[in-house]
Amino acid sequence: MTGLRKIGFYLLNAWLAFHVFAIFIAPAGMPPASPLLVDISRVALPYNQALFLNHGYHFFAPDPGASRLVEYEIDRPGDLPIIGRFPTTSIRPRLLYHRYFMLAENVGAFPEAMQAEMFEAYARHFAEQHQADSI
The missing domain is CATH 1.20.5 (Single alpha-helices involved in coiled-coils or other helix-helix interfaces)
Structure with missing residues (x-):
């Protein structure tokens, strides 16, 4: 034993x-x-x-690489354009910021054709959010 x-x-x-x-x-x-x-x-x-x-x-890791940010500009006839970016650090609660961060970050993981579709979907969302015809 x-x-x-x-x-x-x-x-x-x-x-x-x-x-x-x-x-x-x-x-x-x-x-x-x-x-x-x-x-x-x-x-x-x-x-x-x-x-x-x-x-x-x-x-x-020590070099995690650049993060992706989605920038947009909404033209408004007779008014100043709305320029935005997501995610921004002003988004609260923090979990919502993290969700937007992951949405922006994962765009690069898809093929080019699908990335274009995702950006078009983002554009439709922002246009609807700001009652705009185009973005």
């Missing part, structure tokens, strides 16, 4: 060491990291994905 406990002890310690390694290597291996760290992080990737430990660190 002592041999079995010893094996269990070593297996538990090996798993614990690998678990800690997997937790710390996940964010460290996100580009723009060194190629060595990226390669090492691939060792723990299946483990992190199986246990849902891969928390989308790339979004918060």
Whole structure:
């Protein structure tokens, strides 16, 4: 029985060491990291994905990339045009801002033809919101 406990002890310690390694290597291996760290992080990737430990660190990585903003201008005959952008930080509650942020951010994930359709839908929405004929 002592041999079995010893094996269990070593297996538990090996798993614990690998678990800690997997937790710390996940964010460290996100580009723009060194190629060595990226390669090492691939060792723990299946483990992190199986246990849902891969928390989308790339979004918060040191270089998350530019965010997308949708800008629009509504022409109003005989009046100043309405110039707007979404999302804006003035949107409250914060969850609504996040929803608009995700709507604007995910446009780039679609093919070009579908992006044009999405922008047309946004234009229809803003035109309706401001009682305008065109945008």
